[in-house]
Amino acid sequence: MSCVLGFDVGSRLTGVAIGNAFTASARGLTTIAVREGEPDWQQLDRLRTEWLPETLIVGLPLTLDGTEQPASRNARRFAAQLQQRYGLPVVLVDERHSSQEAALRFAAARGAGLKRRRDAATIDAEAAAIIVERWLGGADALPADVADR
Template structure:
């Protein structure tokens, strides 16, 4: 069993979720405040220390046509910083429509249109983690536990 942490990148806050490879499910975590896309690193560090993930997944907000958006570039920069600061494996995952999906779920389940009391960004992070786990189900063990090459890093940032 391996633990995976996922982030929904944002300018004001980051959604966060933790997933398990055995159950292929994820749960929302407390959102992390950010200022202009820069997270409170101490909150990121505490989360990573608590969950000790084998892999971190960062949502990549691509444009609807699949082209790279300004926000996607910023999310990639965040992913590179995560890797650099904590020496963790980091993967990017297409997050198109995850925030809309999270808001739809809150509306359907709770009849709410005011999302203030719901951690919509962390619900979006759940969708990011679960869709990544599902997409890699056939080779999940190889992804989460790759053989280490002597003197080289296997860490991947797409």
């Protein structure tokens, strides 16, 4: 397996990242608009066709103590839709603190002059990259009984 796509599911935007298993690296690609609970499937179809991922990684938002929260349902629903639409393996990965880490990375890049305030929309894609990096780095996928709830 070499190429994976990762997702940080949000209520208005979903961040998308690309990961490479050979290099164990990931980078943010883009954000996908979410309208009335549905992502822009045409844009997702284009990304899948362009990158030909072998696995899809979806961040599962959990509370600090590891329990599910209302946003977890949206992530699970999105993961199920991805699996049904593309027939690819879909892995759920604990995404706790990924958005905060992405914001810190953005602030550091901005401080170094590498990013501008207008680039803030890329934070969701950076959060998706962090989720992919965790999985590539050996973070376990959530157990099947958790993934199937």
